Amino acid sequence: MNIIIIEDEKPAARLLQRKVEKLGLQVNTMLHSVEESIDWFQNNMHPDLIFLDIQLSDGLSFEIFESIDIKSAVIFTTAYDEYALRAFKLNSIDYLLKPIDEDDLEIAVQKFKARNSSASNLSLDFEMIKKMLINPIDRVYKKRFTIKMGQQLKMITIDEVECFYSENKGTYLHTFDNRNYLLDTTLEQLETELDPQHFYRVSRKFIIPMKGIKEIQLYSNSRLKVILPTYKEDEVIVSREKVNDFKTWIG
Structure with missing residues (x-):
């Protein structure tokens, strides 16, 4: 090649x-x-x-x-x-x-x-x-998600989201009240729908909102670890290559 x-x-x-x-x-x-x-x-x-x-x-x-x-x-x-x-x-x-x-x-x-x-x-x-x-086009970003639960539909606003994550080929929304919901989408698609001022994809597995960051810790190999309020199922790690961009995003 x-x-x-x-x-x-x-x-x-x-x-x-x-x-x-x-x-x-x-x-x-x-x-x-x-x-x-x-x-x-x-x-x-x-x-x-x-x-x-x-x-x-x-x-x-x-x-x-x-x-x-x-x-x-x-x-x-x-x-x-x-x-x-x-x-x-x-x-x-x-x-x-x-x-x-x-x-x-x-x-x-x-x-x-x-x-x-x-x-x-x-x-x-x-x-x-x-x-x-x-001249980038002004975009209207996603404000809520409609999730099917049995025979009912549940509305979740963007302000309720603590993080989005992928697991076993599925994409999930995790809320501040510590609940998980399966979404019919991908993290790649979500990136195009979320306001980049408020949401950042820290890794291939996680997209987090600014308001969801409880604590940021130094991690091995010049990486960062983000602590979220209720999500504890896996570590949220900012890769070394994204650390500088992440720091710029959080201001």
């Missing part, structure tokens, strides 16, 4: 290269600007997969696609805010949020392999994506 990384910060590019190569893949080329990338694509065979930083030192990376008809799959790497990320999710665009989590990287690579064709990305409307990032 032929892979290139386009990233203007060279230390970040080298770190991503090491993480990709830990998955048994080979990064063939690293590029660091729009101008350098355009010149490279004009003179080389296009790769199977591109890890593409959005904001480069000399402009948005979308300018590359405006100049070159690139025939490659793309996984965006971005430090854009959560509003922009929802635009990516809602349009089924692969991205990795900086700092890049190794588990998220592996999932993105496996998704690329499963598609078994780099041509699947050719229909992306890069002008549309560019507009979404520059």
Whole structure:
């Protein structure tokens, strides 16, 4: 597999290269600007997969696609805010949020392999994506959940939620009164429906609200442990790669 990384910060590019190569893949080329990338694509065979930083030192990376008809799959790497990320999710665009989590990287690579064709990305409307990032659409976020309980429906407001978690391929809502409810959705879908100012996905298993944080403790390997008021079934751990972003979120 032929892979290139386009990233203007060279230390970040080298770190991503090491993480990709830990998955048994080979990064063939690293590029660091729009101008350098355009010149490279004009003179080389296009790769199977591109890890593409959005904001480069000399402009948005979308300018590359405006100049070159690139025939490659793309996984965006971005430090854009959560509003922009929802635009990516809602349009089924692969991205990795900086700092890049190794588990998220592996999932993105496996998704690329499963598609078994780099041509699947050719229909992306890069002008549309560019507009979404520059002028993200205001969204109305979820305020309540309707849960079927036997022959009845129960309404749970967003203010009652202590956390969302996944377990045994199911997604659950846990309330402040220490009750669990099975939801007909996924954590990935919930991320697109929850207000990012109030909810944060600390790991592949948990999404927590700001108001649900009772205590934050230092944990092994530079990670953090979040204590919730009533949920005790499993430890809520903020991965090392997400610690800085999590600290920014909590202010």
